Amino acid sequence: MQHPFKDYQEFVAEDQPLAPLTWFRLGGPAAYFAKPRSIEEMRGVLNRAHEAGIPSKLLGGGTNVLVREPGVEGLVIHMESPFFSDVTVGEDRIKAGAAVPLTALISQAARSGLAGLEILTGIPGTVGGALRGNAGGRQGAIGPFVSRVTVLDSALELQERERDDLSFVDRGSNLDEPVILSAEFELTPEDPESVVRRMRRIWIVKKENQPYGHQSSGCIFKNPSADISxxxxxxxxxxxxxxxxxxxxxxxxxxxxxxxxxxxxxxxxxxxxxxxxxxxxxxxxxxxxxxxxx
Missing domain, CATH: 3.90.78.10 (UDP-N-acetylenolpyruvoylglucosamine reductase, C-terminal domain)
Structure with missing residues (x-):
């Protein structure tokens, strides 16, 4: 059988182990595995998968994914640095690519004197995954800080989703497009030292209550409600x-x-x-x- 991604072999591999790319370090390979280096390559490989009837999944930081032993019968697209990880800082906002680690975004915002995202300190994963799942903890979630999200829609067209069009709920959102590319966050200017101090306090509390030195993922289950853990x-x-x-x-x-x-x-x-x-x-x-x- 002809390789369905023969035109994309420069960045598409077959039978690629996924375990090293997830926090659990478990499970089997992806039948096809792509590391696109631009929006055009992302669009091209997704189009080809659709034409060939091959299901596709997006992998970011691998913090909330468990791969079963047989692996994934389809295409796994890995968004990674440096191609989807630009960060731009403004006076009261910061824009970040979907592949940026959440920890890196929080640190850069804090050092730039932009407050808000430090409440997410200690939450693993990438910006893209955090947006799709409205990542958060006791102090709050990422959703309220989002002013705009750039996506590829179901027709693989570039779209800007504005705040009024976005809905964030507990560990979920209406961001159901195939690909989240980047997001802009509206934050509050504050003394950088104060923000960094707050970030460090939250980090200390998190580390006291979470497992360390082991292979695990983020939390396994959603909380049944705000007051029931x-x-x-x-x-x-x-x-x-x-x-x-x-x-x-x-x-x-x-x-x-x-x-x-x-x-x-x-x-x-x-x-x-x-x-x-x-x-x-x-x-x-x-x-x-x-x-x-x-």
């Missing part, structure tokens, strides 16, 4: 430290699963099922995944 429910269900194969519910924060050496994606999936069943049986809450399973 998924981690607290899992803890109260007595599941902290529960292990299956090489996967373990973190004993520091129960909404994290750690993959020990030798773990398989199936071990993590087994723990997810176990947690959902136990929390439903004991408390009547149906925990919804924040983690994306490929």
């Amino acid at each position: 998924a981690g607290a429910l899992i803890d109260q269900a007595g599941l902290k430290g529960t292990r299956h194969g090489g996967a373990e519910v973190s004993d520091r924060h129960a909404n994290f699963i750690i993959a020990h050496p030798g773990a398989k994606a199936d071990d993590v999936l087994h723990l997810i099922d176990q947690i959902q069943q136990r929390v439903w049986q004991q408390f009547g809450y149906e925990l919804e995944l924040q983690l994306r399973i490929w």
Whole structure:
């Protein structure tokens, strides 16, 4: 059979391992794997996938993705630096490409004396993933700071989504276009030292409560509501430290699963099922995944 991406072989590979690109470091390969270096290459490879009936997925920082053992039967597009990671700082705003790590965006905003995004300190991933999932924590979420998002729409046309057209909910948004390219954030000018100090305080608190030195992802489940924590429910269900194969519910924060050496994606999936069943049986809450399973 002819290679469906023969015209794009300069940046499309076959049978590419995905585990090294995710925080869990688990799972199988992508049948096809693209690293486009421009919007034109992004549009071209997505068009070709559509024509060939090949499903496509976008991979950013890999912080909230678990790849199953067989891998992904389709095209995985990896947005990476430097091609989708420009950052431009203005008087009261900052614009960032979708591949910019959220941590880098927060640091640059703080050092430039722009306040607001520091409440997201300690949240992993890229700007694109953060926007799609309205990343946030107890202090707030990214959504309220967004003034404009540039996307490729379903016809792969470049579109500007303005604030009035955007909707952000708990760990979700209406940004359902195939590709988020960049975003502009409206922030508050403030003394850089004050912003950096606040950022460091939040970081210290986060690190005290999250697992460290292990292979894990971001939080596994969404909180059922603003005042009910998924981690607290899992803890109260007595599941902290529960292990299956090489996967373990973190004993520091129960909404994290750690993959020990030798773990398989199936071990993590087994723990997810176990947690959902136990929390439903004991408390009547149906925990919804924040983690994306490929």
